[in-house]
Amino acid sequence: MDQQSLTLVILNGKGAGNEELREAILSLREEGLQIEVRVTWEHGDGERFVKEAVDLHAATVVAGGGDGTINEIATALAGVDAPLRPVLGIIPLGTANDFATSAGIPEEMEHALRLAIVGKATSVDLARVNQDRYFINMATGGFGTRITTETPEKLKSALGGVSYLIHGLLRMDTLKADSCELRGPDFSWQGDALVIGIGNGRQAGGGQRLCPTALINDGRLELTIVTSKEILPTLFNSLTGGDDENPNIIRASLPWLEITSPNEMAFNLDGEPLRGTTFRIEILPAALACRLPPSCELLA
Structure with a gap:
């Protein structure tokens, strides 16, 4: 399968045991979507996995977690050169999920995952504080x-x-x-x-x-x-x-x-x-x- 269709799902360790998400990933894999999963354990894992996604020429990086997880992945993506930068997808697995909620990301796992992988990519802004x-x-x-x-x-x-x-x-x-x-x-x-x-x-x-x-x-x-x-x-x-x-x-x-x-x-x-x-x-x-x-x- 074309590597450009690869999706790397990066899960916060707290949400890694979500059975509904596991079933959704298996279901979409059966449809032919190429999905690999990584689980964060400590600070810095998200950035490391984003670098891996770039090395794999992944088309999409999916952040599975709460606002902090999305922040970590978005921050790492901001450091990637634009021609190589994967698209960001979101699966709400945190406590509050403020960004996902206000953005209208579905709570149902398969719907959220499908949107994150095959939904339309839209350019969005990012805010920078004190340059770093x-x-x-x-x-x-x-x-x-x-x-x-x-x-x-x-x-x-x-x-x-x-x-x-x-x-x-x-x-x-x-x-x-x-x-x-x-x-x-x-x-x-x-x-x-x-x-x-x-x-x-x-x-x-x-x-x-x-x-x-x-x-x-x-x-x-x-x-x-x-x-x-x-x-x-x-x-x-x-x-x-x-x-x-x-x-x-x-x-x-x-x-x-x-x-x-x-x-x-x-x-x-x-x-x-x-x-x-x-x-x-x-x-x-x-x-x-x-x-x-x-x-x-x-x-x-």
Whole structure:
């Protein structure tokens, strides 16, 4: 079989035992699709497997996992020369699956796998942070970041995405704003931010639609700053999309953004932590090709 039709599925180790996915892979193999599987064990495995996919001239690399797994594979693909770069496919196997959910990736394994392998490849943007870190979905800072990084694994396993909100309610006593300044083209803001969302995608933290109008192929980042001390109404309104008139929410659409703070801030890049006092975040238009549903709401 032509090597150009090869698909390399890279699974997060936590999802490797998914029987529905195993059956889907066997079913598509019976149809003649050439699929090989690799399972990550530790950080760096994803990048190594992407290099293997390039050496094998694979047409598609499928990231099977949550937002962190997709981030790792997308980051590795960004480092591949464009003529050699495989297309990215996605199978949602994580706790929250924020990017896959907002992109409309099917939850049913065979449908997701078929889309990931034979769906139409569409150019999508990637965001770069401080020249060497990336995110495909969203960067979040402030209270929301602390909640997503501190939520216990057992709670996430039991309750999925809603666990972040529940854990957040239990940690309201730790509420603390970040004093910072944000600058971009024709935009400047300085103050105390409880939550910062910088979206290529629309939601993070298990369903919080922090950037509800974001598109992943428009060459722009959607910025949301929550300044209110009324964090509960704000979060609930953001979940239901009813925050358009909230004076405590500031929004902007920018190709790049710089953030500075007198104190160390923590950002969450698709689940991957990054700390510092200065951040430059810029969009890389059409950085990757990704197989997405025809009705994907994230496409312009």
